[in-house]
Amino acid sequence: METAENTTPRPGDASVPSTVIGLDIGGTKTRGVRFEDGRPVRDESTGSSNVQNVTREVAAENLARLFAMIGGGQVDRVLAGAGGIDTDADARALADLIEPHVPGAEVTVVHDSRLLLAAGGASTGVAVIAGTGSAAWGKNADGEEARAGGWGFLLGDEGSGYWLGREAVRHSLRRMNKGLEPDGLTAALLESCGVDDPNKLIALFHSEDTDRRYWAQRANAVVETAREGLEISRQLLDQAGRDLAELAAQAVRQLGLPGPVILGGGLGMNVEPLQSAFRAGLAAHGITDVRVLDQEPVFGVLQILAEQA
Template sequence: MGLDIGGSHTRGVLFRGGEPVREARSGSANVQNVSASEATRSLRSVLSELAAPPGTPVLAGAGGVDTPHDAAALADLIRSAGHLDASTPVRAVHDTRLILAAGGHTAGIALIAGTGSVAWGVDASGREARAGGWGYLLGDEGSGYWIGREAVRRVLRLSQQLPTAREGEALTRAVLEHAGVAEPTDLIGAFHDRPDRTHWAGLARAVCEFASSGDAAASELVAAAAEHLAELVLTVARALDEPLPVVVGGGLTGSVVGAELAALLRQRGLTVSLLDREPVLGAPLLARSPRTDPAREAPGPAPGTGGPASSSRKNHAYA
């Protein structure tokens, strides 16, 4: 069984001979986003619907699996939710692993460009590097949440210009409607009263649509997001210091942000693919990889940080 535990949904697939034979979906089972009880209910629903034979191995990918402790805790949660026998193999990995494997690679660089952002890479020898993934309070530059927050900030700045300025009118209307307020100044309270990452990340869709239509304010935000995401990938590429394929996954992949990002990376000589299939479909390839032991599956610290990239930001995830 493969599980892709995202911030809003959990996707499960039962494989036989490497081919999917049954699928299931439920709400998020990531305890960074939902309570442990809600996570358990979502996992129980997916595992029950998959109805795998007893002893079927499980490979789960999730954001927040940043240490061996996180991997073990998520594995325990899955066992408990599914009432799995103690002998059933359950492996938990960071969801970048699923992205890379779904792109058909066991060595390369995976970038998640969704509500949050993180890049991770591994070479043929198993050497790893990571950039980003610090969470919305410390980073997640270029992510859907970052775009949404920057759109709110842009509207607030535009509201302080001369009344005759017409720049960003379409963006302003979209942001005000999304926030459910009438005036730009009302955005301050609305944003602080509802610090919901998924809600504000929802603005990214409108920003991308406006940018595709030539809106200058939205285009600037899209260009900045693509630059931030490209830098995450380039940081990993420099750390590994060899040509590796890049696979981009996440909600922004099929947007104008994904297109601009791919163009930037190709200009730097990298081979880039924008993932057009479910990341969970990478589970069989990843399960065959020797790098699926939980003790090794937690991504290393971001280059230059000297420690876990996000161990202090999570609640602690899966703990």
């Protein structure tokens, strides 16, 4: 295993090797794609194999299941992007779980934001993930890296699905405290949660039956009512886009880059009003090379290998 920083091309590597497995290892899901001669031939997902999110045993099981589906064995390279990989030890722990499935292959573990950048067709720049959580990560041509946000749901996750879901709850409780009738957003949220009274959202939010993903999925109530023209929902998506732009701008400034900034994640790739606010927020910082990701980050692996070849 080598981290991205010390991977050196092996003798004879002219370009991308013939059999490559790309892994995108998130906190809730592991996605694996097998590429042969540069074309994806298998694409499967299992549960998380990130040892920071699940036990080592669960991670090992999920990887075994994934490799059973996409095939291990004769593989030249495995490139895995994973959330929360901040140290060589983090990367090593993951690589140890991958190597038994691909004897002889070179296994490289990188931060998952790096996959996102590559999937956006860039080797330097800033990647922004707006999904259940949020984070910005970038690197420049000198190999310097910068991060902004990504501190987890209790401390940040500005502009994320969790943030939108939580703000929808807060909006509903604020109206309740003021003695106002439920508006469209509250109605959509209550229906989505299957409860009949905003007051019940408090216990539900703190319940063990709901988690970050659950509340991130409630962001749909915001997206749908914004589409219907509800002002508060439009405002929340606008705020989310601008907060994400601030994260990105912070990383761009750190790295002394002109761009590009690449927006990914489920919300980032799919919610137009959030994308518009993101572009507007970055334009205010003079950053105009903004790209919305049009393929999943795992497809960034070939780009990374080509850069390293």
